[in-house]
Amino acid sequence: MTAPIPSRHKSHQFFLDRFAPVSRRGRFLYYFILLPVACLLVIYLLLNNVAMPLFTRHGFEKTLPDLVGKNVDIARQLLSAEGLETEVSKQEYHSDQPEGTIISQYPPADTKVKSGRIIKLGVSTGKKMVVVPALAGYSVRQAKLYIEAAGLSQGEIAWTYSDSLPEQVVVFSYPAVGSEVSSGTAINLMVNRGKLAGMIYMPKVIGMQLADARKVIESLGLKVGVVSEVRNDNFLPETVMQQSVEENTELDPGEEIDLVVSTTE
Numbered sequence: 001m002t003a004p005i006p007s008r009h010k011s012h013q014f015f016l017d018r019f020a021p022v023s024r025r026g027r028f029l030y031y032f033i034l035l036p037v038a039c040l041l042v043i044y045l046l047l048n049n050v051a052m053p054l055f056t057r058h059g060f061e062k063t064l065p066d067l068v069g070k071n072v073d074i075a076r077q078l079l080s081a082e083g084l085e086t087e088v089s090k091q092e093y094h095s096d097q098p099e100g101t102i103i104s105q106y107p108p109a110d111t112k113v114k115s116g117r118i119i120k121l122g123v124s125t126g127k128k129m130v131v132v133p134a135l136a137g138y139s140v141r142q143a144k145l146y147i148e149a150a151g152l153s154q155g156e157i158a159w160t161y162s163d164s165l166p167e168q169v170v171v172f173s174y175p176a177v178g179s180e181v182s183s184g185t186a187i188n189l190m191v192n193r194g195k196l197a198g199m200i201y202m203p204k205v206i207g208m209q210l211a212d213a214r215k216v217i218e219s220l221g222l223k224v225g226v227v228s229e230v231r232n233d234n235f236l237p238e239t240v241m242q243q244s245v246e247e248n249t250e251l252d253p254g255e256e257i258d259l260v261v262s263t264t265e
Helices: 015-019 024-055 072-081 140-149 210-219
Strands: 085-092 102-106 118-124 129-131 153-160 170-174 180-182 186-192 223-231 240-243 256-263
Touching (some): 072 118, 140 170, 210 223
Parallel strands (some): 153 186
Antiparallel strands (some): 240 256
16 A cells, blocks of 8 residues: 655745754744844834834934024025924024124034934124213212223223312213213223313324214314324224324314314225
């Protein structure tokens, strides 16, 4: 009698069965613990190394440019073209950077970032503008305290003579009271040396605006003579560059003082 031919299905056991233990306890551990854990591990590796990089566009990272010093609107356009978003996280006064200029960024330049990343920017609001306080009638020490409290700095001290104010007090300041200037500007003081007693001494008006210089000269009983203009882009227009009489020169009432002022034209 011919022997039965083994079933092809039975002769080729399932691949995983080849590694299964023989004992019932071993096969239980194999099929219900080890095998599921191995499958989960394979799925995790596939997700982590294949699916997630594709989903997060890994490999499409961009190098963040240096944005400090650029205008915030231009920076927004550059980043938007790269698929990045922007957020102004802080705004600060800055004496050296014009309004709208980027002064900080996060992440910093050369950082690798992905599309959709929000780039946080610190933007300058420009120079802080403050009003020159009233200083006339105060001592130099008091005036200095008020100047510094306003965020300004004390400049030069010049002397004049006044019968209407006590000695050693401020007659006026330049820039003048009420002027709007940038934070840190130097405020020069004209201080009373005492009563005229018939004597007039030439004050220093170099560095003043023409209007302020005219006010000082005329307050002493003197007159402004010829005002000449010289082109100089290093000074604001109508800044006194020269005076015809040296400081502290004794003068007679009514004498004329010629001035040279700057112009940008």
